[in-house]
Amino acid sequence: DIQMTQSPSSLSASVGDRVTITCRASQSISRYLHWYQQTPGKAPKLLIYAASSLQSGVPSRFSGSGSGTDFTLTISSLQPEDFATYYCQQSYSSAYTFGQGTKLEIK
Amino acid sequence: QVQLVQSGAEVKKPGASVKVSCKASGYAFPSYDITWVRQAPGQGLEWMGWISAYNGNTNYAQKLQGRVTMTTDTSTSTAYMELRSLRSDDTAVYYCARKKDCSNGVCIIHFDYWGQGTLVTVSS
Numbered sequence: 001d002i003q004m005t006q007s008p009s010s011l012s013a014s015v016g017d018r019v020t021i022t023c024r025a026s027q028s029i030s031r032y033l034h035w036y037q038q039t040p041g042k043a044p045k046l047l048i049y050a051a052s053s054l055q056s057g058v059p060s061r062f063s064g065s066g067s068g069t070d071f072t073l074t075i076s077s078l079q080p081e082d083f084a085t086y087y088c089q090q091s092y093s094s095a096y097t098f099g100q101g102t103k104l105e106i107k
Numbered sequence: 108q109v110q111l112v113q114s115g116a117e118v119k120k121p122g123a124s125v126k127v128s129c130k131a132s133g134y135a136f137p138s139y140d141i142t143w144v145r146q147a148p149g150q151g152l153e154w155m156g157w158i159s160a161y162n163g164n165t166n167y168a169q170k171l172q173g174r175v176t177m178t179t180d181t182s183t184s185t186a187y188m189e190l191r192s193l194r195s196d197d198t199a200v201y202y203c204a205r206k207k208d209c210s211n212g213v214c215i216i217h218f219d220y221w222g223q224g225t226l227v228t229v230s231s
Contacts, residue, residue, distance in 0.1 A: 001169075034217045036152075043202055043221035044144075044152065050215040087152055091216040094166055096142075096154040 006099035023088035032092035129203030
């Protein structure tokens with residue numbers, strides 16, 4: 001299976017900060033990479049699909065980039081509702097896999 | 108609007124089976140596959156498999172082969188996930204999600220709508 005590794009595992013930041021989360025695949029996955037946001041007790045929510053396409057209804061402060069093995073999720077100006085856990089996920093192989101998650105906490 | 112509504116929490120003993128349902132509304136059920144993802148307490152997301160709501164084809168995670176069965180009932184727009192021979196490490200929240208092939212001309216599989224989750228607790 002393709003391994004997905006996120007960094008950092010946790011991150012403290014303040015409202016208004018610019019934040020970047022990284023996801024690395026164990027082999028090239030082209031642009032078959034997606035980002036999800038999960039708040040406690042809730043289901044994951046799709047933010048970005050195909051590495052850089054913004055899901056409908058998601059604020060434009062979220063953006064994604066990358067291809068091949070290295071990808072980033074950037075939040076341009078953190079809002080209070082953005083403090084959550086973020087997961088990357090690949091759909092390049094038929095055995096879909098997720099990263100271990102990055103917990104974004106308030107500083 | 109698209110909605111996936113899952114069945115309620117379950118408590119099962121080791122060795123038993125559980126069947127979780129996921130009722131879809133707001134779209135043409137046969138047009139999209141349904142995928143299942145689980146999350147153990149305090150842990151990350153684990154993909155379990157998917158089923159075609161059009162023809163019933165399935166693709167299961169190798170780890171769960173032989174213990175999991177996914178089915179659909181197109182007459183009620185409902186997907187089901189059955190897990191057998193339950194163990195304590197199967198304790199998790201189980202999610203269904205809609206598997207979308209293309210969005211805005213970009214054809215890369217992703218999961219766009221999710222159910223609310225079903226907690227399955229395995230305990231003696």
